Amino acid sequence: MAIIPATWDMYDLIQGVLQAPMYHVIFEVTLIVLIVKIYLASSFSPEKAVLTEKEKDILVEEWEPEPLAPDVPDDHPALRAMEKYCIEGQNGKYIKVNGKSCLNMAIFNFLGMNGKKEIEEDAVKALRVYGVGSCGPRGFYGTMDVHLELEDKLSKFMNCEEAILYSYGFACIASAIPAYSKRGDLIFADESVCFAIQKGLVASRSHVRWFRHNDMDHLESLLIEQSKADKKNPKKAKVTRRFILVEGLYLNSGDICPLPKLVELKWKYKVRIFLEETMSFGVLGATGRGVTEHFDISPDQIDMISCSLENAIGSVGGFCCGKKFIIDHQRLSGLGYCFSASQPPMLASSAIQSLKMLQEKPSMLVDLREASEKLHAKLENISGVNIVGIPISPIKHIQLTEPAEDRDLDLQTLQMVVDEAMSSGVALTVARYLEPEEHSLMPPSIRLTVNCELTDTEIDTVIRVLSESFELVFQKLSSQLDMTSAMDSVEHQPALAASR
Structure with missing residues (x-):
């Protein structure tokens, strides 16, 4: 019997249903029924409860607001x-x-910049020109010529292509880390790094592998272990970024990182190095350029250098420096740069004066x-x-x-x-x-x-x-210990006599 063309679609549909597995048919029929039921069901709108004045008063009395800040013990x-x-x-x-x-002997005023009359006079001059603050982030009318001048001088001083200013030293490295390292990336960090770096590691949500303080053998063993894992899963290895994160001069231990060995491991295992020089900038090296100058290593060997202006320079804020394409990325991804009011212009001016004094008097x-x-x-x-x-x-x-x-x-x-x-x-x-x-x-x-x-x-x-x-x-x-021991001895004498 011939089938007219108009019925071909229905015929194919029936044949497809008959040939399909039974579980597939049951699943689709159930799904269609569920969709129809949801479509036909009337929307639920609960009746608005009306409370009496007495019920309102009871709820207000029972409500206990959470404290704005945690309780601090009186003996803190x-x-x-x-x-x-x-x-x-x-x-x-x-x-x-x-x-x-x-x-x-308690503050990080290493070069005595805090209190220099020349710096104070320069800051006062800038205050009369720019006012107290910039009142906005760098990308929103917070950039002034003095900020650009300081960035230019810092990049030249550090022998890097470009520098970027942050208004708060702590936020500098804490913002720079998550700007590059994301979830799924891998960071090898010294276990003695400062708290600002630790907060940056948390914000990055990356996988952190801690190595013992300044223990390059332990670090290399972790790198070898990771290399073996990469060979087993090359697809994942292609999209995973790897970083080594260290301090030039460690705040918590007063040690210097073994930078030559770190650079060697960088090229051997194809990882990037982020160097935090908050304590070594203006301290180490013949001219104060930090641990790179101390070990006579070109800054080009380091992927990113982060420094604070709040210690040796005696100002406020911090900066990152490195290759142009690396630093430019922070102008859109560095949260502390994008969403914080820029550095007060008078303090940027005082940082320029401090840097000038450092260059003129390396003694x-x-x-x-x-x-x-x-x-x-x-x-x-x-x-x-x-x-x-x-x-x-x-x-x-x-x-x-x-x-x-x-x-x-x-x-x-x-x-x-x-x-x-x-x-x-x-x-x-x-x-x-x-x-x-x-x-x-x-x-x-x-x-x-x-x-x-x-x-x-x-x-x-x-x-x-x-x-x-x-x-x-x-x-x-x-003396207190001897007194306590004597009192304990006196207390035990009656009991000792009774036992005899």
């Missing part, structure tokens, strides 16, 4: 410090605490290294403590030789030393950490910083005060 060290010490005037080489002048760097070495050598003669950090580092950590099992007890001991030193005219500080959020918590320590303007007499004063303070605190603790 930061609160005790605020109550104990009040700083008056400028924070320079000497500082006035509770009306008493103290030698300041400051020699003075800083000599003072650091002298202080380090004399600190090692203090009994009962270990000095952490290399001799040329202006950052020293003083740790107890025999720490207690209780971390809080060690912090209290060190704070007692700081208090004694403060009473003798030397301002120090106990290194503080956000303990629950730190990846690798450092042992308790007194953090001491060196200024290039320190004289031999002042160094001797610091050593004398520290030695006397530690000796006095150790004697107090020993």
